[in-house]
Amino acid sequence: MDVQSVRGFVGTKLSFADASPDVGLRKSEAMDPEALIHLVSASGLRGRGGAGFPTGMKWKFARAEVRSPKYIICNADEGEPGTFKDRLILTDFADLVFAGMAIAGRAVGAEKGILYLRGEYEWLHAHLEGVLARRRNDGLLGAAVLGNRNFAFDIEIRIGAGAYICGEETALIESLEGKRGEARNRVPFPVQSGYLGLPTVVNNVETFAWVPCVVEKGAEWFSAMGTRKSPGARLFSVSGACDKAGIYEYPFGTPLRRLLKEVGGEDAKAVQVGGASGVCVPAAQFDRTLAFEDLATGGSIIVFGPQQDMFAVAENFQHFFAEESCGQCAPCRFGNVRLHEAILRMREEGLDADTEASLRSLAATMQAASKCGLGQSAPNAFLSILDNFAGELPRPRT
Numbered sequence: 001m002d003v004q005s006v007r008g009f010v011g012t013k014l015s016f017a018d019a020s021p022d023v024g025l026r027k028s029e030a031m032d033p034e035a036l037i038h039l040v041s042a043s044g045l046r047g048r049g050g051a052g053f054p055t056g057m058k059w060k061f062a063r064a065e066v067r068s069p070k071y072i073i074c075n076a077d078e079g080e081p082g083t084f085k086d087r088l089i090l091t092d093f094a095d096l097v098f099a100g101m102a103i104a105g106r107a108v109g110a111e112k113g114i115l116y117l118r119g120e121y122e123w124l125h126a127h128l129e130g131v132l133a134r135r136r137n138d139g140l141l142g143a144a145v146l147g148n149r150n151f152a153f154d155i156e157i158r159i160g161a162g163a164y165i166c167g168e169e170t171a172l173i174e175s176l177e178g179k180r181g182e183a184r185n186r187v188p189f190p191v192q193s194g195y196l197g198l199p200t201v202v203n204n205v206e207t208f209a210w211v212p213c214v215v216e217k218g219a220e221w222f223s224a225m226g227t228r229k230s231p232g233a234r235l236f237s238v239s240g241a242c243d244k245a246g247i248y249e250y251p252f253g254t255p256l257r258r259l260l261k262e263v264g265g266e267d268a269k270a271v272q273v274g275g276a277s278g279v280c281v282p283a284a285q286f287d288r289t290l291a292f293e294d295l296a297t298g299g300s301i302i303v304f305g306p307q308q309d310m311f312a313v314a315e316n317f318q319h320f321f322a323e324e325s326c327g328q329c330a331p332c333r334f335g336n337v338r339l340h341e342a343i344l345r346m347r348e349e350g351l352d353a354d355t356e357a358s359l360r361s362l363a364a365t366m367q368a369a370s371k372c373g374l375g376q377s378a379p380n381a382f383l384s385i386l387d388n389f390a391g392e393l394p395r396p397r398t
């Protein structure tokens with residue numbers, strides 16, 4: 001497949017287009033690893049894969065581990081429905097991602113990186129191998145990065161097999177080890193015991209891509225964008241009922257309403273922020289902001305038009321979770337199937353108060369007792385649709 005043909009529409013100017021990946025890499029080579037981690041921490045960069053964990057802190061924990069070898073893993077699984085920004089980054093800005101991984105390696109003391117590529121992005125493989133080969137040839141990867149014998153770093157690409165759970169970092173690590181994609185217990189965290197039981201940093205594609213920009217332009221350049229709790233800007237994958245679906249960059253703190261105006265989705269009835277595992281925001285709340293402290297998102301924005309049947313949306317997402325649950329823990333394995341069946345029923349028969357109470361209780365159990373983020377977040381869309389659109393259900397028979 002021609003890599004550029006699926007690139008998609010880019011609706012705003014992207015900071016990545018102005019960055020020079022290897023200026024950041026060169027600067028990092030001249031820095032002491034502790035100073036490098038301090039710089040990333042000072043920028044306030046938080047992970048772009050969804051949870052928003054502070055990147056500098058993750059690297060600091062990994063650096064503090066004495067066991068080696070250590071690993072740097074780039075999570076390019078991009079399985080959240082409605083997310084396609086990592087695809088664009090890998091297509092247009094792979095050098096930034098690979099430079100970011102090398103900088104992470106220098107910061108934590110890792111010599112080996114692995115890019116875990118979503119199975120459905122196999123067509124990007126040859127392009128990415130080409131970028132890696134060029135970087136090796138240019139002395140930007142290998143036994144002596146930039147000629148420095150104390151800076152060895154190389155990257156291997158491994159392909160996933162198409163399971164949503166394998167985007168969860170510990171299931172991803174299991175999958176890399178050749179096992180079933182199932183989440184591990186946390187504690188130990190991957191920074192302590194990750195790939196092959198060794199200290200491992202897992203970051204999202206976009207997180208790595210921001211790293212050389214931060215090193216090149218400085219922590220203040222980055223933190224001047226966004227909000228105090230969510231510094232910087234991020235990419236959004238916008239799809240659904242709007243005129244200009246595509247990739248957009250906005251600083252954190254941007255009101256959802258502004259994004260909708262710019263993508264031509266002003267008449268939206270609701271917006272799903274954060275993909276299937278995110279929340280459904282009704283029009284009355286479009287002044288809310290896109291930031292970790294308000295509407296947190298891994299970057300997926302799905303716009304629903306005025307005619308959209310919202311319980312069809314809930315049914316679709318719950319079906320997705322019932323299919324994608326790895327089946328390891330009972331709240332997720334049973335809960336998603338039960339919620340899916342209940343949504344099918346309520347679309348026909350309405351929802352009485354007792355059934356609603358028991359479904360809310362089931363959802364709360366899934367959120368509290370599922371082993372990983374898949375089951376914990378799976379009821380979010382259903383609950384926010386129930387909270388805001390229950391009036392669309394038929395009246396229950398008495």
Ligand SMILES: Cc1cc2nc3c(=O)[nH]c(=O)nc-3n(C[C@H](O)[C@H](O)[C@H](O)COP(=O)(O)O)c2cc1C
Pocket residue numbers: 046047048049050051052053075076077078079080164165166167168169170202203204205207208372373374
């Ligand atoms: C079910 C599930 C799927 C996930 N899928 C992805 C994914 O496709 N890409 C990603 O970067 N993070 C994904 N995550 C989050 C990762 O577990 C992890 O938090 C992230 O890769 C860490 O990188 P960051 O700190 O740069 O965000 C997923 C989490 C869960 C629970």
